[in-house]
Each structure stands twice: as C-alpha cells, then as structure tokens.
Amino acid sequence: MKTRYFLIEYAFAALLAGVSCGGIHAASDSEPPPPPWVNPDGSVDMSKYPERVAVAGPDGQKTGGYVYSSDDFGGPSPQEAREILAAGRHPYVVVRDENGNIIGCMDMQGFAGEEKLVERGFTFRFSATSGNVWCEKPKSDAVEERYGGAQ
C-alpha cells in the first residue's frame, strides 16, 4: 500500500512539473529550433555563424541594427584584457546598419547577482544614438580609434 501511495505521489509531482514547464512552452507561438549555427549536441560552429544578426529592441521588434560577427568575436589577449580592466573600460558591442555604418551600441543595462556566483556580469542592450557614437566607456582617445566617433 505504501508503494502504491508513493507511486501516486510521484505521478502527481511529475504531472505538476509537466504542467508548470509545459505551461511555459505553451505560451510560445511555436517551439523555436536551435540557431542554425548550433550543432545538435549544443555546441556552436562559428563557421556557420551569419555575417550579421539582427538586433531586437525592447518591444521585440527589429531595430534595423545588426551585430556583425567581424566586430564581436575576437577580443583582446590576456595582456590587453588586463590593461582594459585596469583602465576601468568596458568595450561595448557595436551595432551597425545593413551597410556597415555604426548606428549604436549595446548599452550597459545593469547587473545583478546572487551570493554564490563567482563574478557578477553586466548585460548590454541596444542603444541607438544620433550624433556621436561611443562604444566604449568611459570615453577615451582609444574609443574613436577603435570604433569611430561622430557619424
């Protein structure tokens, strides 16, 4: 009898878990496939990464901006990274239009964390600005050299 009750309880818990997670997915219009540059095992094949990917705005609509893979996937060496961090600089992600002109940056959104994490991360979101476009913070001469200034 105890075993039977355990089975009932287990099935009930499983049903609840299914309802809760299924409810999440049911809220979506259709289940999205993995991005085309993701292999079936979840690893990423950067050779399949598009030249550019559209940037979504706060309303979910496309902003008209793109992140170009040629801008964003290199990154500095450890020595350069130490210098950047020592200077308190945080390079932003550059956003360009379909012709390759800089039209904005992924601006810093904020951060939050939890006690157990090792490091807290910052997130960046799209920020279109007219006039001067600064893609690094704080402003420095290196900014213009790296990403361009007035448009």
Added chain:
Amino acid sequence: MKSIFRRKLIVGVMTVLALMAIPVVVYAHTVSGEGYVWEDGNGKCVFARSSIWESSGDIYLKILNNPRKEWSFVDCAVGWEQPTSWIRVRNQLYRWDGSAWDYCASSDWFYNSYPTTEYEVTSSADGGICGAGDYANIAGAQIFHNYTWVGGTKYSGYHYFP
C-alpha cells in the same frame, strides 16, 4: 476509518503544498546545455555549461568555464589552473522572433581575476528585455592556450519569458 481520514488529509495537504509550489517551479525553471568546447587530444579540455532561467521577473544567464572539482567525469579539465586573465566567458542573450534568432543583449567578456581552474559568471537583465518570447543563452568559454584563445560556445536551450 481513522487511517483513511489520515491518508486523505495527507493527500490534501500535499495537494495544497504542490499547488503552492507551482510558481516556485516556474521561476526556478532552468535550461542548460553543457559539454566539451575544446579538447587538445592530449588529455586537456575546456568544458562549459550555459544556462538561462528566470528569477523575480529577471532573466539570468550563466556560463561556467571548466568544471567544479566534484565533476570528476571531466578529468581533462580538473585541476588545470589558469593564470589571471587566461579564462574568459561571455553570455549572449538571443530572442526567437518566430522565424529567426535575434541578438537581444550581451555581456562583455569577463576574465578571471585570480588564478583558478574554473570560472563562472552570471549576467542578468530585466524580464522581457526584448519583449515576450523564447530566449536562449549562447555563451562563450575560452582559455588562452599556446598564445591563442581556444574554447567554444554553448547553447543553453530556450526558455519562455512573458
């Protein structure tokens, strides 16, 4: 009779507790993808776990580069200490627009600030930062090895945010 009543009471209490737990289950729903992102063929590797979940209405992303020591099955990375700034990770948030994955938000590259064998960064963003929909974390995990960055990127799977 007393025994039946007791069982019914237990089931009833469990039902109430379980129903109360539904929101907890929803908010604690974490989707993760993990695996090797680089192997040198000589017993060394980089192992990454990319996660996405919701907490208090915010989107959380986490990338773990190299395993915790108790993950003994990943023996090719355990104990392989990297100097300061030789490990870097980044979270990238993508949103499914119904036909393609759009770039929604990103963290910067984060570098380990002390010698370590593992490195973990959690990023967060306001819930619905790019509107309601399915989101995924595509997180990069690399180490600096033989004067170049090696490693890879891992897909978390997707998670719906209202």
